[in-house]
Amino acid sequence: MSRRSFVCRCEDVTRSELEHAIELGLTDVEELKRYTGLGTGPCQGKECMSVLVSLLVDRGLADPGTVQPFTARPPTEPVTLGALASAAPRATQTKPQTRPQSKPQSGGTR
Amino acid sequence: MSRYDPLLSRTDERPDVSLRWDRDRPVAARRGDTVSLALLDAGALETSRSAKYRRPRGAFCLRGDCGTCLVRIDGLPNRRACTTVVRDGLQVQPQNRLVSGPDPSALIDTMMRGDMDHHHFMVRPRVVNQIMQGVARNLTGLGTLPDRAEPDAPARHEEHHPDVLVVGAGLAGRAAVEVLRAAGREVLWIDRLDRAGLVAQNDDDGLDGLCDQTGVFGVYPPERLWAAVTERPGEGAVLRSIAPRHVVVATGARDPTIPLPNNDRPGVVSARGLVEQLRRSGARLRAPAVVIGAGAHAQALARALDRPCIDPAAVERIEGSPVEAVRMRDGSACEARLVALAAPPAPAYELVRQAGASVRWDGHGFAIVRDQAGRCALGPWTVWAAGDVCGHQGLAAGDDGRRVAQALLAASSSSSALSPTP
Missing domain, CATH: 3.10.20.440 (2Fe-2S iron-sulphur cluster binding domain, sarcosine oxidase, alpha subunit, N-terminal domain)
Structure with missing residues (x-):
């Protein structure tokens, strides 16, 4: 087995993959997430976010005073579709209705 | 062995x-x-x-x-x-x-020696x-579908309109609930873990009236809701729509990984999680094991596990799958069937950030920014943050929870008696 140092185990993102992405000029948390897939697995960044930001801050690529994580969205804990469906109005159980999508929260543009 | x-x-x-x-x-x-x-x-x-x-x-x-x-x-x-x-x-x-x-x-x-850039x-x-x-x-995703479409019991939906929602039953959450209840406030208190898991985290059990095994999975400011789900063995799930007046978030901190070669091998666990699981089951480590981490937090966990503590900077790589040893930079090796990583805990900020709170990098993770009283977000509710979610505090988290709950009481005592619950 190869020796790899993982930053994100959910999506198999290694430290050297992040270094590769940084060499390509991607130094922002959001850019690195999009390029490598870091933080997009089952844990949604709970294990890897601080490791990534430590790495960026240590290399002077992120300002510790202003650096921000990528947006945390629901669900932050696992929930089954069955449980979510229990909140549906009774009418939707027999006749499908369309419901306007809720707007994203203010400030959470990413 | x-x-x-x-x-x-x-x-x-x-x-x-x-x-x-x-x-x-x-x-x-x-x-x-x-x-x-x-x-x-x-x-x-x-x-x-x-x-x-x-x-x-x-x-x-x-x-x-x-x-x-x-x-x-x-x-x-x-x-x-x-x-x-x-x-x-x-x-x-x-x-x-x-x-x-x-x-x-x-x-x-084995065949791909380098990285895979997809x-x-x-x-x-x-x-x-x-x-x-x-x-x-x-x-990826070889996982097959459930054996059956129907769960054992149907899910239910419940609505709650508590005066105060307290999320988290660690030291800060417990102390806050004690203060709020003593003042006669109506509290809905939830934690995602079960009672035994919470008792294993903190010796004192004082968990009366806790709605356990209930994870808050989302905050929806436009709908004025905090959404949670209770899942207990043998019971149907309960989806909870919670519309509180005040929220105390005491979600604690999480354990990040430490990026060392082969830090993903089966047998590499978080030291804090291991200590809590052992306590919960009244078990002790029998196998050789090491703790990897630096500072007082790692040393305390190594003492709790009665195993040596190694500085991450001295580690060359982890060997074996499941793990067998930790190879040091000086060429020596420590036998280990379990490798317990003890990185400084990182605040569990995700939920309260959804509620509109700001976060700042504290050197180990993103901590909630709050005012002197403990408020961190306003909206259809007032959100207060206490304990490790504001930066790792260890045993001081209890005092912090107490202080924030008192600030909440002081800020809302006049209005809560007059205005009706929404």
Whole structure:
């Protein structure tokens, strides 16, 4: 087995993959997430976010005073579709209705 | 020591329940153990294969945060082994692997010495890309559907309009609830863990009136809702729509990984999670193990585990799968069947950030920014933050919870008596 140092185990993102992405000029948390897939697995960044930001801050690529994580969205804990469906109005159980999508929260543009 | 020698010693040597691991292997356990603890005790550490390199993986955080203890339990995929309590006859199955035993897809990890950049890997020529799309992409998500579509019991929906919602039953959450209740405030108090897990975290049990095994999964300011789900064994799930006037968020801190070579091997766990799981089951480590971490936090966990503490800077790599040793930079090696990582905890900010709070980098993670009283967000409610979610505080978290609850009382005593509950 190869020796790899993982930053994100959910999506198999290694430290050297992040270094590769940084060499390509991607130094922002959001850019690195999009390029490598870091933080997009089952844990949604709970294990890897601080490791990534430590790495960026240590290399002077992120300002510790202003650096921000990528947006945390629901669900932050696992929930089954069955449980979510229990909140549906009774009418939707027999006749499908369309419901306007809720707007994203203010400030959470990413 | 053989692969399946027990890694733990128990005060009560007689197991009283048994689960079936990987179709046919009986694993002895004690009532109250989590599935992760029982598997760990039995040395059954590999629970899945990883997404890209197809490396063996096992439970890491042992406290409901990471994503790699997910297993199939009684026909339902993607269940957290670390928070599922063992029941007699439980069927537990590894996930996301081709075959039991040596997995041929592991060749990907062996043959690819370098990194896999999926933006360029097997994109051209087109025929190669088609093979990749058809085969390689399907290696991830081998997990099959549930055995049955219907759950054991139907889910219910409940609405709550508490004066104060308190999320978290660690030191800060407990102290806050005590203060709020003493002042006669109506509190809905929830935590995602079960009672035994919370008692294992903190010696004092004072958990009366707690709605346990209830995870808040989302905050929806436009709908004025905090959404939570209660899942207890043998009961239908309860979805909770909560519209509180005040919220005290005391969600604590999580355990990050430490990026060392082979830090993903089965048998690499979080030190804090391991201590809590052992406490919960009255078990002690029998196997050789080491703690990797620096500072007082790591030293305290190493003392709790009665195992040596190694500075991450001195580590060359972790060896074996499941782990067998830690190779040091000076060439020496420490035998270890478990490697416990003790990075400084990172605040569990995700939920309260959804509610509109700001976060700042505190050197270890993103901590909630709050005013002097403890307020961190306003909206249809006032959100207060207390304890480790504002930066790791350890034992001082209780005092912080008490202080924030008193500030909440002072800020709202006049208005709450007059205005009706929404």
